Amino acid sequence: MIEEMLPTYQITSEMNRLPKKAWLLRILKPSWVWMIATALFYFVRPDFYSLKIPWWILSFLLFTLIMMSRLLSSYQTRYKLNKTCVQFKTGGFNTRFFLSKRKKISELQLTRHIVQQKLGLTSIVISNRAKPVMHTRVNHLPIEWCKAFDRWYMLKE
Incomplete structure (x- = not known):
């Protein structure tokens, strides 16, 4: 199009991918959003729709989402x-x-x-x-x- x-x-449809070193660098980069959100989850203990979800589950879900985004970003960058x-x-x-x-x-x-x-x-x-x-x-x-x-x-x- x-x-x-x-x-x-x-x-050109054939494009070069990032080297594996770049993938490693993106994964190992600290996530300040996750760290701050985890601290907030611990101290504030949000209540979503009257569900009693432990703070560490919310932190784990956010961490998983951030890592998936980084992996996809490394894979899709050309x-x-x-x-x-x-x-x-x-x-x-x-x-x-x-x-x-x-x-x-x-x-x-x-x-x-x-x-x-x-x-x-x-x-x-x-x-x-x-x-x-x-x-x-x-x-x-x-x-x-x-x-x-x-x-x-x-x-x-």
């Missing part, structure tokens, strides 16, 4: 670089598709924290010309691909 709407864009376009597919329970030509990208930023450096990964932020400016962030991409993407972006005319 996107190809029919945007015939000048080259869209990336591809063509001659004229870059495309990303991201999301957990829903997916977002980002497609842009080189000339529409106004800024490219590569960032790495110490764990990403050890695992050979990096995060990328793309600023796209639009009103308002659109910023797209994709975490835990392989550094080799990001360097190739940076060289591709520098060929900008």
Whole structure:
């Protein structure tokens, strides 16, 4: 459907997946939402529709939901670089598709924290010309691909 709407864009259905190291990094990241919610469940003890549900069951359900979202996000995140376009597919329970030509990208930023450096990964932020400016962030991409993407972006005319 996107190809029919945007015939000048080259869209590839075969996209690269994140490496297994990225999956591990996403799973091991602490969830502040879960920790704060667990503390609230413990002290407030919510009563849903007069059901007496122990606080730890609510905490476990929230933890399971967060982990499922992270696993789906790692599984569904894809990336591809063509001659004229870059495309990303991201999301957990829903997916977002980002497609842009080189000339529409106004800024490219590569960032790495110490764990990403050890695992050979990096995060990328793309600023796209639009009103308002659109910023797209994709975490835990392989550094080799990001360097190739940076060289591709520098060929900008």
